[in-house]
Amino acid sequence: MDPRRLALIRSGTDQGVRSTGSGYLIAPRLVLTARHVLVNQDTDTLWSVTSVRLGHPVEGDTTRTRAELLWEHPEGLDVALLLLEKASELPGTVRWGRPTGKAPMPYDGLGFPRAAAGETRDVEHLRGVLPPLSGSMNRYVLDQDPAPAPGADGRNAWGGASGTAIFCDGDHLVGVVVQEALAYGARRLHALPAQSFLGDAAFAAHLTEHTGTSPEVAPLGSVLPPEAGLVGERAPVEKELASLLAQLLPEPIGRAAHTRELARELGYDTDGYAPSLADLAALLVGHPRALASLGAALAPQAVDPAFRTRLTVLFIQARVLGCGSLLSLHEYEALLDLLRGLCKEQPTLPSRAAREALRYGVLPEALSRPHLAEDDLDEVIEGLEALTDGQGVPEGTPPVPGLLRFVEYVAAASDTAVGGGLRAWSSATAGRLGIHPGALGERRADAVEWASRPASPVSRVVMELQRDDSAADERYRCRTVLVRMDGTPSVIHEADSTSKTPQEAARCLRATVAAAKKEPGQGYHVPWVTVVVDRSGLHLAVDEWEPGAPNDFVPGQPIGAEYRVTLSCPELSDYAADREDAQQHRWKHGRTVALVTDRTCGNSTQLAHLLQNDHRDTAQVVLHGPADQRASWLLLCLALGVPVVLWDRDAVSYEDADKLRTLRPSGSPDELPERVRNFRSRSHAHPGPEWARPSLVWEPEGRPPEPEPLELRDPWKGTQAS
Incomplete structure (x- = not known):
């Protein structure tokens, strides 16, 4: 690793820098980096301007030059080559390596993470161990010794380290940092292995052209820990x-x-x-x-x-003392083999089993998705190794690890061969750990009972939103809950709890809905999404948030066109003590009657009179009228327990009432969410000024799941290190 070859990469426009990353000079005019450092994440297009500063400030003078993209991986791997306008005069070439064996190897790298930034970007010496058995074909795991805390704004602490070249055995370049593994509290990074891109013919041709030699990869073996000193x-x-x-x-x-x-x-x-x-x-x-x-x-x-x-x-x-993992090497490899086969045959089972087996634990991020990919197994196992289930353990024996409980639940819902293998593994591991047979037996019995019960389908997806006032742009903290037909809620532990843009929140919602639709007994239907907001959030056009196209063939559409999206504001119950009782009364007695406001209820006092007298049982209100009064009228309706309120966000006066007519707004409230979804879908497909922009508050019948505080915490897996 030569500090003089360190590269600070800044990308953006003529108006300013929009992305900062790291890189390494591998030839006089070639800098290796991560592709996403050069790209506008919103449009997936290259920034128009890229500049490179070469050298380490401690090593002497640095040089600056413009650069342009020369090469990117044809299969979309996150790696790129920059061609510098001005060549460097540094002698020598880069040696390439590939870690082999099973033992962790020490690594080094130099980069420019956000956590090391002061008035300028300072250099951080990345160092730790690379465990070859973790990761996958296109991913190395880097267990980092210095672990920064996230900034006060909750942003990714390692942002800017993407593109850092990683070295093992002193001077062998083995990979490029591309991502922070958010599940590990900034203690783990992901790197793209060098062999994953060195085999590309175009990459090799560029390197040969600029260095005179073709790249060769040397196998690197692990060395024993240093001999003990005094x-x-x-x-x-x-x-x-x-x-x-x-x-x-x-x-x-x-x-x-x-x-x-x-x-x-x-x-x-x-x-x-x-x-x-x-x-x-x-x-x-x-x-x-x-x-x-x-x-x-x-x-x-x-x-x-x-x-x-x-x-x-x-x-x-x-x-x-914080020393050692739960599983031995043999136990870890055996469990990986068992779960690999399961991921191919029943990819939705591990996530379902984990949510049931470990209801109150914070699960690895991969288990919040509908399918568990084989490449995520290593981090899932390592994440679950840290969870403990300490209930019902005889005194003096170790508690049952959360990982073993998870395995028992997966085994109970698997076929005979796979389930038998998993239970045998669990029994052997529990015996080695000294776990009392009765404690493991209780978990096994719970798992069998769970697997034998018919799954309660998801009736509603609840997304709680809270505006992140500390962010310069529009961002929200999110939590998602699956509410089932039997009334039990399942929290989807969103690993990346940094605040999200509307598009990012919509993408997370789409992933959660996809997970719900894959559950047993769910069937095909248009999901119902309840968006929980505070008073200020009632004006949000959440139904118009677009997650982007799901694939290359189907056009994107707003979430309100795809799902039944309604708003809920439980916060108001804190200010109106009898609100929830009033809601239940109106649901019970007022489904057949709707109050449609007109000029006869032209102020808050008149509207309150109607809702407390002639319409004291009414469950549904359609708000027409002046835009400057609609916000206070809405809060009045909700405070008085009206569970269903519909209005047009674009309406400015009573004359706009006709725009909602095709919705049959005063029709059956039970069918209204689907009518609104269909209306939103048609207006998106055939845009024009004649369409209303309907908002619908729907407070569910029965007690909603209690919301939890939404706090920013250390990010988990999924955020690029830039």
């Missing part, structure tokens, strides 16, 4: 583990044999390795699955109660 130089975690290991494995020869076998299993070269007690502690700290793998190797000896007690103490203390 006691005073060792980390406190290693000292604590060494003390526990001395009690567990007091005999030096046997302990060394266990250490060598463990190192071989983890993928290290053990030729000439003569490990000490301190080396074993260093190995347990250096590899996330070393501790569990050691426990699996020692499990046959755990029939001795005293040995089992010492082993359990080691596991508990290691978890306190």
Whole structure:
């Protein structure tokens, strides 16, 4: 890694910079970076101006030059080559590498993340370990040592690090940072492996033209953790583990044999390795699955109660010290194999099982989508390893991990062969962990009961919106709940809780609706979406938010044309104590009558008189009248418990009432949401000034699910690092 080859990339227009990223000079005129650094995310088109600053400020002078896109991957991978206007005079070429084996490898990189920005973009030295077993064919996982917190605005802390070149074994370029793994609180990044784009003929031709040599990829093997130094130089975690290991494995020869076998299993070269007690502690700290793998190797000896007690103490203390993952390497690989087959045959099952098995845990983001992709399995397993289910455990035994509960629920709903394999895996893992058989049996019985029950279909998708006042543009915090026919709500834990633009919120809603439609027993129907807002949000034209085209063939349309979209404002119940009781009364007695406002109810006092007397049972109000009074009339209707209120957002006076006539606004309220959806669809397909822009508040019959606070927190997977 040569700091002089570091590149700061700024893209935008002549009016200013709109995107900042990182890159690396791989030839005198070629800079390697992530494609999305160069692109307007809203239109997926290149910014018109791209400039590059080469060099590290600490290493001396930096140079600036314009650049243009030379190459992008033909299959859409997030990588690009920039051609500089002015060539660099730096000597030498880049060496390419590919991590092999199973053991994590140290990595380095230099980039310009937002978290390191002051008055200018400062350089951040990215460093940590790359676990080859995590990730997928086109994704490396980077477990980052320095982990910044998100900024006060909740934006992605690693924004700007996209395009950072990642090096292993000192000077071998192995990948390019493309994304922050948001599920890991800024502690994990994703990189595109170098071998995924080096094989492209056009890329290789450009590199050969500019360097005189074609790219070759060298395999890079893992090396053992550094040999233990003097006691005073060792980390406190290693000292604590060494003390526990001395009690567990007091005999030096046997302990060394266990250490060598463990190192071989983890993928290290053990030729000439003569490990000490301190080396074993260093190995347990250096590899996330070393501790569990050691426990699996020692499990046959755990029939001795005293040995089992010492082993359990080691596991508990290691978890306190933040050392080691739940699963051994063998357990992890075996579960990956079992779930890979399941993802192909029943891709919707894992998400359904996780939502039921772990109702109160924050699930990995991939489990909030309708289908679990094979490429997401590693992060799903690692995310679930951190969840614990501590109920009903006999005193003195470990709690049942959330991952095992998830596996039991998946097994219960799978066919005989897959389910049997998953249950066998769960039993073996629970035995190794020392979990009481009765505790696992309870979870298994719960899972069987869940799988045998017919699924309650989703009756409504509820999206709660809250305006993000700290954002310069229009952005909202979102939470989504699936409300089922039996009344039970299921929260979709939106992993990326940073505020969203209207288009991003619409896309999340579409993904949630797609997930609901895939559930068993759901059938095909036009979903009903309730958008929960505060008083100020009642004016929002949420039904007109467009998520974009779903594919290359079907044109995009607003969400209100695709779904029944209605508004709800539970906030008003905090100010009108009897509002909910009034709503239920009006639903029970006033479905057949509608109040359509006209000039006879020309102010708030007259409207209140009607709603409290002649129309005290009425469930539906159609608001016509002056635009400057409609907002206060709407709040009056809702405060007095009217559950259904319809109005035209564009209407300015009573003369605009005819625009809603084709909706049959005073017809049956139960059919009104679908009539409004159809109306919105027709007006979108045949636009013109003659159409109304209907808004519909519909407060559901019965108590709605209680909303939860919507707070910004550390982002999860899915946000590009730029």
